[in-house]
Amino acid sequence: MGLQTLSSWTGQIGTVVLGATRSEGGSRSISYSIGGERDLPFLGSPPSGHRPLVAYEICDDLSIWPPVIREFLKDRIREPGAWAREAGDQWKPDLIRLFLTSTRKRDFRDFAAIRRTVEEVLQQSPLPLIIEGSTDQAIDSEVFAACGEAGEGERLLLGTAEAGRYRSIAAAALAYGHAVIAQSPIDINLAKQLNILLRETGVPENRIVIDPYTGALGYGFEYSYSVMERIRTSALKGDADLAMPIISGASDTLTVREVREADPGISQRVAVTWEFYTALSSALAGASIVCVRHPQTIPLLLDAIDALWGGAQELQGVRGSHLPHVRHETCQWQRRRGPLPLSG
């Protein structure tokens, strides 16, 4: 095409590898590289770096999961292993993100159960796995050790390290060969600081993924959007302390007022739309992994990311060859291939 972008960057986003196949010492059906960009998201033909991934979020205790999801899944939810397997088969996410929400209960101590849950998910689902452990410093050490050990060799992505709460997770990642999510509260300087802290603890930069915290669409999303753009441009300008791939999961998306108070008839559709807009915008801001909770959002996002990434032939080698997809079976916004809808 006749118009060129003027970007001239000196930096490059680092690459992080997630998941390990049998030949790589794990048991996943695929492993992914994320990051590697030398330019803004989706720019260039083909774009630089690796295509963004879509993660499907599940949990082991549904009591704090969005009501709209519980309503959608109904009796289809049994336990995390079967949930991960069925969702993987039906909706084709690139990877699974397991929230160990059971650890949020007061005085939680059942670490053996955590280990069993992780093993179960790894056994049932062949996809690379992100695990969100505890959110309470008092049990971090036991929880992350249990997750880390149960997934040894699988190159998990463990979340979430924060300033003042990163040692247990870093220790588990280092001991068992996993990567770490580093979360900071929508602040580029704090993001950078935490990356430095993690590296000083011994976590190499190719095992750190930045989570700049994503507010839901309409509830501060613009701050997250701009922080992601700033992290990305700083890295491309050469700031190595910010040159890690970004993960974005706007976990409040499905509990915002628009979704909660939607008419029952359209609440599922509002949920999917809200997630789709937030996640696709995050990918355009520079996120390498976008996370969603409504399974119907997955095929829509995969389609949109493919369309932004470029031609169908390029797709074959990246996603298609590993995971023969049968997308669309229940997708509401199928990509139209016929004539324009207005012609009728």
Added chain:
Amino acid sequence: MKLASGKGDVDRCPYLDDQARDILGSSTRPPIRLVKVGVGERSFPIGEEMVQFRHEKTFYHPPGMMVAVSDLWTRDRIQEVVARVRDTVVVRVGTDQRLSGVAIRHLSGDPAAFRTAVEAVEEVADLPEVLMAEDPAVMEQGLAVCGHFRPLIYAATEKTDETMCNLARDYGCPLVVKADDPGRLPDLVERCKGRGVQNLVLDPAAPSLHQFQNISTAIRQQAITRSTPSLGYPVFLDAAATGMQEAAIVTGILRFASVLVLENPDQASLLAFLTLRQNIYTDPQKPIQMTPGIYRLGTPGPDSPVLLTVNFSLTFFTLQGYLEAARIPCFMVIVDTEGLSVLTAVASGKLNETLVAESLKKFSLEKEVSHRSLIIPGYAAPLSGRIEEASGWKVLVGPRDAAEIGEYLEKEWKQ
């Protein structure tokens, strides 16, 4: 000085010759031309953008969301859509978000049908319009109806630019220029300018979303760096024609489209894109603020807890979300920190004991509750003593993180 800072206009100086005016004008003029679509209350300006990233300054003029109708449709079907565009309002954080106008597509092959369709639109509302017909003879039929209401003419191509420019000039309308190879847009723009049409909009006619975001980024970069001044115009995107409207709307809003044409959106989609547009076009330096006052969660009674926080919308919504999740009826007292967050409001002194005491009095909080206990944010702890003295209310220091508010209330709130 005024000229250099962008406050004065070079045309107001009577002593400059044309050459000097041109030189001065081109370095002080906004790199992307301001174009107005429509007339009256609902008309909207596009363009005059300065940056590629909103964090560098801000994005100024939100894109027009134009809902398409077709001249193959019945009058009723057209008017139903137009009425919806006219009437739809989504109120978000105190502002009205609306659809912007109507795009009338010529698909019938019959110029008279196009004219009838434009008449049908005009009967219902005075909305900004895009007239979409590539044949100048058809366009003329539409302009005969609404040409004096400054519709956006779509489009002049390399084949039709002469006649389309004549129409745009005669009616004083903005004109979309469309080139199948975007590399030829600068030439086409210069030709149209040479024919006396200044208010132009660019359609790069990208064959895919991937191409659109590449080309649109290139146009924005070349425009704001003034490396190709002929590209200093707003960008047009026919989102409906991409076959994946939702993805195209997101991409268009984030990647510099100023006019988007879309199929009649459902309620979910409409809510989402109006919200995204508002988010992205919010000035990063002027955070969205809540109106100060008392906000009720659930149906609080005289012994319900009272929580104080600032009027930064994000703080408000975050706290509100966790309070709703906690299911404890309570009062939120929002004080005016000019949109600053708790931490910055404490640091800058905007949040202080005088403001708190005066706000409590002004909102007549003592009439709402029988107790005199006020929960303040954890980060405002240094102010607790002074707030007690100034207001006479007992101060309880809440958690720093809103996520912990439910647990805090459960443990600490005993009346």
